[in-house]
Amino acid sequence: MTSFSEELVAISEQGAAAVLATVVEVAGESRVEAGAKCLVRDGKVAAENIGDPAAVEAILRESAARLSAEKSQLVSLDLPSGKLEVFFEVMPEPPKLIVVGAGHIAVPLVQIAKVLDFHVIVIDDRLLFANRERFPDADEVLVGDMARVLKEMTLTPACYIVLITRGHSYDEPCLREIIHSQAKYIGMIGSRRRIKACFQRFRDEDKVAEEVIERVYAPIGLDIGTETPAEIALAILGEVIKVRRGGKAASLSDR
Amino acid sequence: MAGLGSCYEGGDGEGKKKDSIYHQVKEFLDKGETLAVATIVSVKGSTPREVGAKMVVTAWGEILGTIGGGCGEADVKREAIEAIRTRKPRTVRIDLLDDISSDSPAVCGGIMNIFIDPWWPERDQEAGSAR
Missing domain, CATH: 3.10.20 (Ubiquitin-like (UB roll))
Known part of the structure; x- marks a missing residue:
C-alpha cells in the first residue's frame, strides 16, 4: 500500500x-x-x-x-x-518555457526564466548556439530542425512558447506547427510589417481563423522601452507572466 | 520528447525537484517522527505570504519553510507542537493588525488563518482506496 x-x-x-x-x-x-x-x-x-x-x-x-x-x-x-x-x-503542472532560437536574446531569457521557476527548453538547429556551454541553466537543449522538433512535442496548457529565431523564414514554419496547439502563450518576434505579412499568408493560404491568429503575441513583449537583449528578455517574460497570472501590466501607481 | 532529426545536447535533462516540502515531510515520516504542516488557508488584507504557503514544524520545534517570517510564526510554532502532542489538527488565526505600532520589522496589517495538521507514519499510510 x-x-x-x-x-x-x-x-x-x-x-x-x-x-x-x-x-x-x-x-x-x-x-x-x-x-x-x-x-x-x-x-x-x-x-x-x-x-x-x-x-x-x-x-x-x-x-x-x-x-x-x-x-x-x-x-x-x-x-x-x-x-x-x-x-x-x-x-499545477510546472510551467514550461520553450525558447525557439538560441540567439542573443535567448541567453538572458533562459537565465531569467530559471529564476522564475520555469522548466526551460531551448531549441535551435545550430549546435554552435544550442549547447550546454551557452545555456548551463536550461533544463533541456535540443538541436534539430526547429519546426520539426516543435511538431514532435506534446504541447499542454502549461507551455509558453517564445519564437525568437534568427529570421522570419524560420519563425513562420514554427508558428504554423504550434498555432493550433494548447500552449497558453505563443509570442513571436519581428517587425509589425513582417508580422502583418505573415498573418496574411496564414489567413489566405492556411485558412487560419482570425481568433486563432489573435492568440499570437506579435510583436513580442511588453512596452517597457527596451534597449538591450536582457531588457527584451525581461519584456518577453513580463508578457508571459501577465498571460499566466492574468495581470494588466500597467504601473500599479497608475490605477 | 525530442523529435526526428533532433538530438539531445548533454546535461541531466529533466531537472527533478527533490526539495519540495513533501520530500521533507516524507523524510521525517520515514524516520518514524510526528510533525506538523502549517498552511495558510485564507487571508484578509495584506499578509507576508500567499494562501497555500507552508511551514513544517518538528516535535522539537525545528522549522522548515516559512509562512511569513516573524509574522505570527512563534504562535504557530507553539500551536504546532501542541498539535503534534495531541495528534489533533487545529486552525489558528493570526492577526497582524496588532503589530503595526510595534517596531518589529514584520508589519503587515492583515489577518491569516493557518491550518495546523499533524502527520505521523500510521496516518500517512491510511492512503486507502486508491481507485
Whole structure:
C-alpha cells in the first residue's frame, strides 16, 4: 500500500498536475474527521482517508475547478451529512518555457526564466548556439530542425512558447506547427510589417481563423522601452507572466 | 520528447525537484517522527505570504519553510507542537493588525488563518482506496 507522502513526492518529481484536499473543519452529522485527505491526480483519486464516498465525489468535482483556476483555496462543501470546510492545495503542472532560437536574446531569457521557476527548453538547429556551454541553466537543449522538433512535442496548457529565431523564414514554419496547439502563450518576434505579412499568408493560404491568429503575441513583449537583449528578455517574460497570472501590466501607481 | 532529426545536447535533462516540502515531510515520516504542516488557508488584507504557503514544524520545534517570517510564526510554532502532542489538527488565526505600532520589522496589517495538521507514519499510510 502506498502513502500520501510517497504519492506527493512522486507528483513533485514527475511534474504532474495534482490537488491535495484536506478537511479543515467539520459541521453537522458528518463522520469525516478534520485532517482527513484526498489526493487527486489526473482526475482520479490517488489516495484518500476521507471514508465518505459522497464527500470524495464532491472533492473530486471541486478539484477539477481549482486546478483549472490554478488557485489554492478554502471551499465549503455542503453535503447531506453536513458541511465540510476543505482546503484545496493546487499543484499545477510546472510551467514550461520553450525558447525557439538560441540567439542573443535567448541567453538572458533562459537565465531569467530559471529564476522564475520555469522548466526551460531551448531549441535551435545550430549546435554552435544550442549547447550546454551557452545555456548551463536550461533544463533541456535540443538541436534539430526547429519546426520539426516543435511538431514532435506534446504541447499542454502549461507551455509558453517564445519564437525568437534568427529570421522570419524560420519563425513562420514554427508558428504554423504550434498555432493550433494548447500552449497558453505563443509570442513571436519581428517587425509589425513582417508580422502583418505573415498573418496574411496564414489567413489566405492556411485558412487560419482570425481568433486563432489573435492568440499570437506579435510583436513580442511588453512596452517597457527596451534597449538591450536582457531588457527584451525581461519584456518577453513580463508578457508571459501577465498571460499566466492574468495581470494588466500597467504601473500599479497608475490605477 | 525530442523529435526526428533532433538530438539531445548533454546535461541531466529533466531537472527533478527533490526539495519540495513533501520530500521533507516524507523524510521525517520515514524516520518514524510526528510533525506538523502549517498552511495558510485564507487571508484578509495584506499578509507576508500567499494562501497555500507552508511551514513544517518538528516535535522539537525545528522549522522548515516559512509562512511569513516573524509574522505570527512563534504562535504557530507553539500551536504546532501542541498539535503534534495531541495528534489533533487545529486552525489558528493570526492577526497582524496588532503589530503595526510595534517596531518589529514584520508589519503587515492583515489577518491569516493557518491550518495546523499533524502527520505521523500510521496516518500517512491510511492512503486507502486508491481507485
